[in-house]
Amino acid sequence: MNTGENTEALRKITDLTRKCSIILLCLHFYIYCYSAFEHWHLTWPFLLKILLNLSHTGLFGHFYVSKAASLILLFISLIGYRGKKDEKLKLSRALKYFLGGLIIYTLSFLALEIYIQPQIIALLYIGITSAGYLLTMNGGALLSRLIKQQLGGDIFNRLQETFPQEERLLENEYSINLPAQYNLKGKIRKSWINIINPFRALLVSGTPGAGKSYFVIRHVITQHLKKCFTMFIYDFKYDDLSIIAYNTFLKYKHLYPVEPKFYVINFDDIHHRCNPLYPESMEDITDATESSRTTMLGLNREWIKKQGDFFVESPINFVTSVIWFLKKYKNGMFCTLPHAIELMQMNYEQLFPVLRTEPEIEVLINPFVTAYVNGAMEQLEGQIASAKISMARLSSPKLYYVLSGNDFTLDLNNPEAPKIICAGNDPQKQQVYGAVLSLYISRMIKLVNRKKQMKSSLIFDEFPTIYFNAIDSLIATARSNKVATCLGVQDFSQLKKDYGREQAEVIANIVGNIISGQVVGDTARQLSERFGKIMQDRESLSINSQDTSISRSKQLEAAIPPSRIATLSSGEFVGAVADDPTEKIDLKTFHCEILNDHEALQKEVEAYVPIPKNSS
Template sequence: MNQNRNAVFLLITLAALLVGSEYYFLLHIAPRDVAWYTRLLTLFMKGGWLFRLLFALMVPMLSAVPDETKAYREVRHQKRPALWMQLVAVAGYLLGTGLLAMAHRFPYQFTYIVPVGGGVSLLFGVAVGYWLLRPAPKSPMSEDRKPGVAKKGFQLQLASGAWVKVPNPFRGIFIAGGPGSGKSDSWAKPLIRQALAQNYCGILYDVKFPELTEYAYHYRQLNPDATTRFCILNFKDMDRTHRLNPIAPANIPSITYAEEYAIALIRNLQTETIERPDFWSRSSVALITGVIWYLRKHHEEQCTIPHVVTLITKTPYDKLINMIGNDPECLSYVMSIVTAISNKSGDQLSGVIGTLQVAMAKLATPEVFWVMSATDEGFSMDLNNPNQPIFLCLGGDREIIESLRPLLGLYSTVATKRMNRAGKHHSVLLLDEAPTIYIPNFEQIPATGRSSQIATVFMCQDLSQVRKYYGDKETQMILGTLS
């Protein structure tokens, strides 16, 4: 409760005490020929109606005064009820107010009129104040923007009062700051507020889930007219996650898409292969590509990550190769493995397959299988579809980020592939601690995504963190495209 509401509450309490004192004095104090009794009787006879009217008029103010706290700003936006309910509330409030104000004109019914009028005015007065007089919550934009900002642009106010303007966020935003420097509070949260207020869709990568996700959810509720759907994917809290299959057939129009998704999995599983791909990584990518494309062509309902993981970790490699080798396209990708089998290079091949099985076994958890196997949640990875835009929060966990990296990297890769197309809804790709996941060919997103209205926000601790996961060459290209 803020200071304004405290003041109103105090005034209502004083008015209620005056009304109660009048009621008790007139009904329960016997007449006396003393000065104090005469003064009080004169006061209540002349001003009693005013005290009762003042009490009734103050009741709506108690529920009409908004809080100035963060808790109030983040409450769910309550729509007004039906018109007939509003009219009933107004009529009831006016009736109660009238009874209180006119009670002294009916001395024989005064005993009943005052409590009835007080109760009716209190009940309906609260409804009138909340439904009709309470101002709508301030737009999230009003806290950190000034008039005249460019459409779909961002503005952030510094502590000094100066403004940082980002009139064209589709050119890309790069934010670097050490641990504890306040990147989330100073940059991520204002950008989230303004993006949601402007009906952006897209991705929020929340490495500290659920901090930014909860923040985004509350501010999404303050914009009930937004057309974007709010969705959450995480592998930590099964009560607060949707389910979505990232490699659904609609996301794999050709085998090259399957290859890029396989690259995202392998390079997030083994980050050292980002800069130094070797025979193991190339063979692993080829095998995963073949498995994904085989399921995509011949078993669409089973084209999910759980099925891919199960086939690779629990099927003997010779049977697996024979199965996917029956498809000419898949065979071309796994030909190097077929050749190794033909040449009886069993030891080397066993080492490659064994290492891949160990790596993929990290993904064989009940949470992963449950979240990534769904195909009927009513939304897809086409996040910036103008007909059904989606704001998707990807929840990470620093304690197990090594295990979650390939999953979050895969979701991000699939989403950006589908987002980076012309004629889509304006979207944002906000990555907190971005280097903790690897997205293949990430530098192409801000370079080509500006024409697709994708606002890329890349946040990190420092450049050394980016180089650690992306390498020197890709880091320079990323910095060059985030202008």
């Protein structure tokens, strides 16, 4: 035990051993340099008697025996030596003295080979050997002062934050499986990200360049098409994802029970025309209300946070009444968004009598008619001008042409007519195109989220650039209808800016699967809390002149702290997956690097064929 008495006893034994080592070395000098000592008149009869008695032990029977014995005693004394620990002391410095002293001590016999006076030879040998002895002793003392427990080897605590991850490939007819590798206590191990239940929604986040599309979304597209999903893709930077989908579709279309058709909605490079308001898809006036709200809020994103205000709801109601009138007029012959935009531009004295011929919209149109009859023109203009000005931004020949056609319908998971639909946006025109594409998506979701349809996959790249009010309802209810949703965002703050804080939090919290690349700030903190904590080892070091005290403990710390999420490399992802009642996953959380075969993907991209205009 490390008591005061034991420490004092150890010190005395160490001192005695070292003294014996020094005495033995001095006797070695006396015997093998005897002629010099005799010349210096430093010989004593009683010392000769002692040496004669020691000669029977064989200690001085050979030149190296006594010298080695003295060195061994020195080593023993150094083992028991406890010097004051020094954090700044380097191992190289201690070894330099120790090894240098050993070499000098061992090779000092060469001084005896010099042909000069014996007295000078003795002085050289004694001096060199003593210097080697002192250097060895000094180096050993420094070694004892080294701190044996080094705490600075993992300054970023990376090894302590590693944890076991799922290494099995869990695959089913719906799953998305991404090969990966992860670090477990310094060892690189293979793993799998198994999204076995994509119908609980997948949220892919990451700053630009984190690898969302290249490492995750492209595999969602290719694997779901291989498993015969119908698909809708919102391609923000057309045709980054559409070209992948088209060439994968060509590769696997023969696997479908009914071969699907491939359609593209693109306003700059027109492929197909589709009317999102075709009358057969609108069952009652609530469909017109939802279409109106989606379009108006898509054009005026700041209105999203002001829903319920008079000057927000009034223009929405006005557009609703116009759309529903066109739906009812001559069986919906003119029920298109371009017709609705042009009809809204008519003079009030011509427009209101026409709209009042439809009884179902009397409640919606009555406040506008009353304001007109009573001469409240400023209020009326304030209500209707907002709708006119917003919708007028869609007045474009290309938009009109695409929106008024009927090349296909939006029921993409119809078992009798399955479809792959790609909707392309343009970052330079995203505010206008995004509103129209939001309308397409809103109408498409209404038709897709039904029972007894084919399994479908809805992929939204850069989701905040469109407005879809009922995305939380889709995620919550579409699971039973085999609708898998994948949302790509750069940061949760984007959702908060474009959808409002409450809606953004709902979207972020109800998704069952999440894969995130590098994100910072509140997003990183929110994800870190979601991933939970793991037990990590902690060590502390206390240094004093007598000993070094090391304390070890275990603490629950964040499995993936926000700082780690904020410094992820491209291709490195964290996240958690949801399991299924029939397929349980214990290790849901992961922090790994997704493995892509870059050369194979490059060859695949080089072999892509462009999307033809008549791709259906």
